[in-house]
Amino acid sequence: MAPPVPQLAVRGSDGTWLFCSTPTCQEHPSFPRDTCASRCLTFSRDGSLLAWCNGKVVSVARTSDGSSVATLELPKTTMLQFSPLGNILVTWQPYSKSGQEAQGDGNLRLWELPGGGLLKGLFQKKADGWCPSWSRDEKVAVRIVSNELHFFEDNNFNVIANKLHLQKISNFELSPGSHPSKVCVYVPGSKGAPSFVRIFQYPQLAGPDAALATKSFFKADRVNMQWNNKASAVLVTASTEVDKSGASYYGEQTLHYLHVGGETAHVQLPKNGPIYDVAWSPNSSEFCVVYGFMPAKATIFNLKCDAVFDFGTGPRNAAYYSPQGHILVLAGFGNLRGQMEVWDAKKYQQVSKCQAADATHFNWCPDGEHVVTATCSPRLRVGNGFQVRHYTGGVAHAYETPEGVELWEVRWQPFPDGTFPERPVRQQTASARPGAPQAAPARAYRPPALRHLPAAPTSKLHEEEAPQNARPADKNLSKAALKNQKKREARKAAKQERKSEEEPPSEAEPPSDPARVAPSRLTETCGDPETDKKIKNVNKKLKAIEELKEQQAGGKVLQKNQLEKMQKEQQLLDELKLLQVQQ
Structure with a gap:
């Protein structure tokens, strides 16, 4: 049986329509286009239904043939959402005291499908957190109301089955999956008290030991909570509006980890600067963080919050895992130039690199x-x-809106888990557009009067770091062995530092491979004892730097003092040349 063809819902000033992606790349022949400008649209979780509001009515139709499921007279609707099994459609329109919702119907309404009968009307003034959250089997639903979480069971919204009361609770996130459901809640700090996040398992919500895990922290005006697919851990990105140190325009961010078993941690990021994006891998065993002042770093961490792989630095501010979890895209959109790096997420090998200039939206197709x-x-x-692009860089289809028409949104049709199996990762073998002329590499401008002269050496504004395995030899070590190994490395580094800086220079050993030694370092003596002593001392330091380079090339993570020592290499070479000139 041939796999289904994923479709794109397209919303713009010229209406709402479905676009069939590869291999047909055409407008859906059985889904009539709604030519009225649409305010919002959404798919059901299995992709069988599409709902949209065109400013007159809310329409619900089947994606297979465009047949109508329900039509609701709700012209002011600005947000839509299906329940996980598609049994309920939730609509929201801005709250107004003089509107119809003031008469008792509410501005947040739940409609039963198929048919479109009103199931419940509720009041929701704020757009943030407007929609109730369901477990995947729709056994439990929850919404926040004035310092409380209200829980409902079996889609019965007339009876509150349970409550969780926490003073000033401002945000929550229900775990994915089915029973037992867990909920992560956030309470901001006040009057010098820290903010905190707690995890509860429904229905055990009361009592001193009810919380599965608790993490408190300062510097948090708002948080973003992300569950992994197995509902075993949560990542919490805490942000402040203003960085009081003045180091960042974007405020200050910290990343915290909570496990349902009670373990918590503050994720240590090696580079200072904003946290641009955090993404869980679909396998739930690792996550990627994009962070640091530009050029930003990207690092994979495991469930112990230890770095597994470092992608180095580059112009990026977002990370996107494929639905199957086998590919990771690191991209730079917004104020960056749209560069996309595609990586094999299992082998940590780069697959391709392409560019989507001026892109404001990116999303993976369900086929991976x-x-x-x-x-x-x-x-x-x-x-x-x-x-529509293949991850190796090829463009399958490009659509440009006609003049005077705006594109507002594109959204992939979702499919049930397991519809598209994981396929082997392919390497980029050709240009992004087969047969397209290759653009000449950009060169720095040179005045006509200087073009006949040799080009001056160029320098980069930022030195980019290369990708490296963050922990190449630590995977099979126990926790105690790893701790001892770190202690030995620290003692060895300290001893090497003392030898090179405090001890008097000794007679240098002849190099085992003279070809690996720079020609300027072969001269060890000049006849003057004082100068000879200085030359030997400099050569000894340069030899230590070469050893550090070999260790770094082998994948070892160097200490801060070792990296600082490597940065002095050019200074030492210049000093050595000066000493040799004095011979």
Whole structure:
């Protein structure tokens, strides 16, 4: 049986329609286009239903043939959401005291499907956290109401089955999956008290020992909580609006880890600067963090919050795992130039690199083979359109909006888990557009009067770090053995530092391989005892730097003092040349 063809829902000023992706790359022949401008749209979790509001009515239709499931007279609706099994459609419109919701219907409404009968009307003034959260089997639903979480069971919203009361609770995140459901809640700090996050398992919500895990921290005006797919751990990104140290325009961010078993940790990031993105791998055993002042670093961490692989630095601010978890895309959108690095997430090998200039949206196709990049309004009102790409860089289809038309949103149709199996990762073998002319590499401008002269050596504004395995030899070591190994490395580094800086220089050993020694270092004596002593001392330091380079090339993570020592190599070479000139 041939796999299904993933479809894209496209919303813009010229209406709402479905686009069939590869291999057909055409508008869905059985789904009629709604030519009225749409306010919002959403798919059901299995992708069988599509709902949208065109400013007149809310329509629910089947994606297979476009047949209508329900039509609701809700012209002011601005947000839509299906329950996980598609039994309920939730609509929200801005709250107004003089509107119909003031008469008792509410501005947050739950509609039963199919048919569209009103199940419950509720009041929800704020757009943040507007939609109730369900467990995957729809056995439990929860919404936040004035310092409380209200829990409902079996889609009965007339009876509150349970409550969780925490003073000033401002945010929560229900775990994915089915029973038993867990909920992670956030309470901001006040009057010098820290903020905290707690994990509870439903229905054990009361009592001093009810919380499965608790993590408190300062410097948090808001948080973003992310469960992994197995609902075993949560990543909490805490952010402040203003960085009081003045180091960052984006405020200050910290990353925290909580496990349902009670373990918590503050994830230590080696480079200072903002946290741009945090993404769980679908396998739930590792996560990727993009962080640090530009050029930003990207690092994979395991469930012990230890670095597993470092992708080095580059122009990036986002990380996207494929639905199967076998590919990772590191991208730089927004104020960056749209560079995308595609990596094999299991072998940590780069697959391809391409660029999507002016892209404001990126999303993986459920097949794990294609992605969509789009330029949408109102972020950018010119050059609107989208491209369907293969992860190796090839463009399968490019759509540009006609003049005077704006593109507002593109969204992939979801599919049930397991619909698209994981395929072997392929390397990039050709250019992004087969047969397309290759752009000439960009060169620095030179005035005409200087073009006949040899080019001056160029220097980079930022020295980018290369990818490296963060812990190449530690995978099979126990926790105690790893701790002892770190202690031995620290003692060895300290001893080497003392020898090179405090001890008097000794007679240097002849190099085992003269070809590996720089020619300027072969001269050890000049006849002057004082100068000879200085030359030997410099050569000894240069030899120690060469050993550190070999260790770094072999994958070893060097200490801070060792890295500082390596940065002095050019200074030592210049000093050696000066000493040899004095001979």
